[in-house]
Structure formats: C-alpha cells, structure tokens
Amino acid sequence: xxxxxxxxxxxxxxxxxxxxxxxxxxxxxxxxxxxxxxxxxxxxxxxxxxxxxxxxxxxxxxxxxxxxxxxxxxxxxxxxxxxxxxxxxxxxxxxxxxxxxxxxxxxxxxxxxxxxxxxxxxxxxxxxxxxxxxxxxxxxxxxxxxxxxxxxxxxxxxxxxxxxxxxxxxxxxxxxxxxxxxxxxxxxxxxxxxxxxxxxxxxxxxxxxxxxxxxxxxxxxxxxxxxxxxxxxxxxx
Numbered sequence: 001x002x003x004x005x006x007x008x009x010x011x012x013x014x015x016x017x018x019x020x021x022x023x024x025x026x027x028x029x030x031x032x033x034x035x036x037x038x039x040x041x042x043x044x045x046x047x048x049x050x051x052x053x054x055x056x057x058x059x060x061x062x063x064x065x066x067x068x069x070x071x072x073x074x075x076x077x078x079x080x081x082x083x084x085x086x087x088x089x090x091x092x093x094x095x096x097x098x099x100x101x102x103x104x105x106x107x108x109x110x111x112x113x114x115x116x117x118x119x120x121x122x123x124x125x126x127x128x129x130x131x132x133x134x135x136x137x138x139x140x141x142x143x144x145x146x147x148x149x150x151x152x153x154x155x156x157x158x159x160x161x162x163x164x165x166x167x168x169x170x171x172x173x174x175x176x177x178x179x180x181x182x183x184x185x186x187x188x189x190x191x192x193x194x195x196x197x198x199x200x201x202x203x204x205x206x207x208x209x210x211x212x213x214x215x216x217x218x219x220x221x222x223x224x225x226x227x228x229x230x231x232x233x234x235x236x237x
Contacts, residue, residue, distance in 0.1 A: 001021060001022040001023065001024070001188065001191055001192065002014045002017075002018070002021055002022070002023045002024070003023075003024050003184060003185075003188050004023060004024070004025045004026070004049075005024070005025065005026035005049070005050070005180060005181055005184040006026045006052075006137070006177060006180065006181070007026070007027075007137060008027050008028055008029070008034065008083065008085050008086060009083070010025075011023070011025035011026075011027050011031075011034070011036055011047075011049070012034065012035075012036070012085075014047075015035070015036055015047060018046070019045065019046055020046060021046060022046050022047075022191045022196070022197050023046055023047040023048075023049075023197065024047075024048060024049045024184050024187045024188050024191065024197070025047060025048075025049035025050070025184075026049055026050045026052060026180045026181070026183075026184050027049065027050070027051060027052065028051075028052050028053075028054035028055065028086055028135055029051070029053075029054060029055045029056075029085060029086065029089055030051060030055075031043075031047075031049070031051055031202055033085075034085055036049075037202055040201060040202040040204075041201050041202075042198070042201070043197060043198055043200065043201070043202055044198050045197070045198060046197050046198070047197050048187060048197040048198075048200040048201070048202055049184060049187065049202060049203070050180050050183045050184055050187075050202070050203045050204070050205060051202055051203070051204045051205065052174070052175040052177075052180055052205045053175055053204060053205050054086070054135040054160055054174060054175065055086070055089040055090065055093055057173065057174065057175075057208065058090065058093035058094055058096075058097050059093070059096070059097035059100065060173060061097075061132070061158055061160070061173045061174070062075075062094070062097040062098060062101055062103065062132065062158075063097075063101065064158070064171065064173050064210065064228070065130060065132065065156070065158040065171065066101055066103070067225060067227075067228060068156070068170070068171060068212070068217070068222065068224060068225070068228060069129065069130050069156045069170075069222060071129065072103075072129035072130040072156060073102075073103055073104060073129055074103075074104045074106065074126075074127065074128045074129045074130075075098060075103050075104065075105050075106070075128060075129065075130050075131070075132050076105075076106050076107075076108055076119075076122075076123045076126075076128035076130070076131045076132070077090070077094050077105050077106070077107050077108070077131075077132045077134065078108050078109075078110055078116075078119055078131060078132070078133050078134060078139070079091065079107060079108070079109060079110075079134040079136075080109070080110060080111050080134065080136045080138055080139060081109045081111055082111040082138070083134075083136050083137075083138070086134060086135060086136060087134065090134045091107060094107075094132065094134075105132075106123075106126060106128060108122060108123070110139075111138070113142060113145060116139075116142060116145055116146070116149070117145075117149070120149040120150075120153060120155075123153070123155065124153050124155075128155075129156070130155065130156040130157065130158065131150065131155050131156070131157040131158070132157075132158050133146070133157060133158065133159040133160070133164070133169075134160075135159075135160035135161065135174065139159070139161075139164075140159075140161045140163060140164060143161070143163055143164040143167040143169070144167055146159075146164060146167070146169060147164070147167040147168030147169055148168075150168070150169055150170075151168060151216075151219065154219070154220055156170045156220055156222065157169045157170050157171075158170065158171050158172070158173070159171075159172045160172055160173065160174035161174065161177070162177075162209060162211040162234065165211045165212070165213045165216075165236060166211075166213075166236060168213065168216055169213065169216065170212070170213055170216045170217060170220065170222075171210070171211065171212045171213065172209070172210070172211045173208065173209070173210045173211075174208065174209065175205035175207065175208055175209075176205065176207040176208065176209050179205065179206075179207040180205060183203050183205075187200060187203075209233040209234065210228075210231055210232045210233050210234075211232065211233060211234045211235075211236065212224060212228065212229070212232045212234075212235055212236070213236040214229075214235055214236065214237055215236065215237055
C-alpha cells in the first residue's frame with residue numbers, strides 16, 4: 001500500500017499512479033474537491049485518509065491574528081502558486097475572512113527562496129501590518145528564512161505549522177500534524193489487516209493547536225492577551 005500523509009501533491013501523485021494499490025492520504029482540504037474520493041462517507045476506489053481542514057479554519061486564524069495584533073489592518077497573505085489547489089482555496093477564504101473582520105489583504109506569491117525574499121521586500125515597501133502565511137510544505141521547509149526576515153522587518157506573522165513558530169514566527173493555528181499522522185497510521189494498519197479503503201470513511205481532524213511565541217511577541221512590542229495565553233496549546237518563551 002501507499003501512505004501519503006501531509007501533502008496534497010503526494011496524494012494526487014499517488015492517485016495518478018495507481019487505481020488498485022490501497023492509498024492512505026492526509027490532505028489540507030476537501031478530498032472530494034481534490035478528486036481523491038467520491039464522498040467522505042463512502043470514498044469508493046482505492047483511497048481514504050484524513051482531511052486536515054486547513055482551508056476551513058482560515059477565518060479562525062485571521063481572527064486569532066487580529067486578537068493578538070489588533071492594530072494590524074493591512075494584512076499581506078503569502079501563497080505558493082506551485083501548490084495550486086491550496087492557493088485557489090486560500091485566495092477565496094482569506095478574502096472572505098478579511099471582509100468579515102474589516103481587514104485589507106494584499107496577496108503575494110512565492111515558490112522559491114528568492115521569491116520569499118522579494119515578497120518580504122514588497123511587504124516592507126507597501127507597509128503591511130502583518131503577514132498571513134498559507135499552509136505549504138515548502139514554506140515550512142524555509143522556516144528559518146521566514147523567521148530571519150520577519151525579525152529583521154519586525155513583522156507579526158501567522159502560520160499553520162508550529163515548527164515555524166519554534167523557529168521564531170509569532171503564532172500558528174491549525175490541525176495537529178502528529179494527530180493526523182497517528183490517524184493515518186491507524187488506517188494504514190487496518191488496511192494491511194484486510195480492510196478496503198472504499199469502506200473506510202475519510203476522517204476529519206478534530207484536534208487543533210494554537211502556538212504562540214511570547215519571546216517574539218516581546219520583540220515586536222506586543223502584549224499577548226491573557227485569554228490567548230490561556231487558550232494556547234503551547235507557549236514558546
């Protein structure tokens with residue numbers, strides 16, 4: 001069988017490779033819209049797995065960023081156009097969430113390390129108050145670069161991966177990646193014992209984590225509200 005957790009492209013590549021080998025995926029958005037399964041309750045075919053609901057919690061992430069940085073009105077949103085499915089969803093959901101909160105959004109693209117540098121230069125030039133980073137494996141792999149640039153520009157930043165906060169970004173909110181791997185592992189074991197993916201409903205993440213770097217907050221001159229500290233699953237000093 002094939003396990004393709006935590007990656008839309010990997011899941012899509014696995015689907016393109018075989019219609020017979022069982023596949024367990026972990027994706028950031030609706031697997032029905034991605035064309036991986038026929039429905040969540042009855043996947044059909046040879047695939048099942050976990051939906052991490054990253055797109056569904058965009059409004060929540062924006063609200064948490066607004067709570068932590070209430071003076072931030074102009075938000076830069078960075079997406080990776082190479083990750084087309086996530087980018088399309090983010091463009092729609094960020095605009096809707098920003099409209100509800102009365103925020104202005106400027107979208108920027110980056111698919112390479114130099115393009116991340118260029119995006120930060122644009123943010124500094126245009127005077128955005130904060131940065132909203134779309135969930136993306138490439139962005140996570142460049143977390144040291146993000147942390148260095150955000151510290152240099154004193155830019156509050158929201159992301160979806162706690163590893164980026166550990167590297168020095170301000171905050172993250174998203175589905176628990178370890179919990180997703182655990183769920184995918186359980187399904188993998190069940191299938192190896194004889195179950196069929198078509199009979200296993202797609203799971204949806206139920207565990208979400210808020211992580212705040214208070215050291216970064218102090219560097220930015222931000223006072224973290226006690227309610228956010230109390231709600232945080234992890235506080236990095």
